Amino acid sequence: MSALTHIASNGxxxxxxxSLKTDTxxxxxxxxxVEMAAETLETILRGEHHKGDVFATARIAGIQAAKKTSELIPLCHPLMLTKVSVELVPEPKLNRVHVQTTCKLTGKTGVEMEALTAASVAALTLYDMCKAIQKxxxxxxxxxxxxxxxxxxxxIKEGENA
Structure with missing residues (x-):
C-alpha cells in the first residue's frame, strides 16, 4: 500500500x-x-411525485456536486471536467435505485473524488426529494x-466489467 500523499513529512x-505531472x-x-419501499419507487417511476421529476433533479445535483468537489473536500484540486454523467437506474425487483456516475478530463490529477461526490450527492438528493414519503x-x-x-x-473493482 502507498504512503498517504496528503500528509507532509512533518505530519x-x-x-x-x-505541477510536474504529465497531462493524461x-x-x-x-x-x-438508494434502497426504498416499492411504493416510493413506483411514485418516482410513475412521475407522480409532488416535487416533480426526482431523477432529473438528482442528476443535475450530482453533476453540480462533481463540479464543486474541490470546494467540499479540503485538499482536492479544482478541476476542469470535460464530462460528468449521472445515471439513475431503477431496480424494482430490489426496491432501489442504482446511481452510476462517470467523470472525465485531461489533466494532472484523477477524478475519483468527483465521481464519488457526484454519486453521493445524487443519492442524497433522491433521499431529500422522497423523505416526505419515506424517511x-x-x-x-x-x-x-x-x-x-x-x-x-x-x-477496476473486483467483479466489475469495464
Missing part, C-alpha cells in the same frame, strides 16, 4: 503539488444505491468502480 495536511486522460466511475430509505454501497489514467494506471 501536517497539505495539497499535493501536481483521466476517467473515474463510481456508484451508490427510512437507506443509502449504501458508495464506492469507486473504475479509474483510468495517471501513474497508478487502470483500476
Amino acid at each position: 501536517e495536511a497539505n495539497m499535493v503539488d501536481v 486522460v483521466r476517467i473515474a466511475r463510481a456508484e451508490a444505491y 427510512d430509505m437507506v443509502i449504501s454501497g458508495l464506492q469507486l468502480v473504475e479509474k483510468q489514467g495517471g501513474k497508478s494506471g487502470h483500476y
